[in-house]
Amino acid sequence: MFGIFKKKSAKEKLNIEYKKKKEQAFRLSKTNRKESDKLEKEASDILDKLDVLDKEETS
Numbered sequence: 001m002f003g004i005f006k007k008k009s010a011k012e013k014l015n016i017e018y019k020k021k022k023e024q025a026f027r028l029s030k031t032n033r034k035e036s037d038k039l040e041k042e043a044s045d046i047l048d049k050l051d052v053l054d055k056e057e058t059s
Contacts (some may be wrong), residue, residue, distance in 0.1 A: 018046045
């Protein structure tokens with residue numbers, strides 16, 4: 001119940017942003033391939049940031 005007041009971590013924010021980019025890219029892939037590829041690249045960059053955060057947590 002009190003989870004609504006909990007702030008999201010940087011990792012959670014990046015996960016949400018990654019999912020949004022992937023969904024947008026999928027929708028655009030049917031109409032505008034160039035923009036879809038651009039969003040896929042942005043999603044890939046976000047995934048790289050997530051990997052860096054994971055490595056920092058384990059170190």
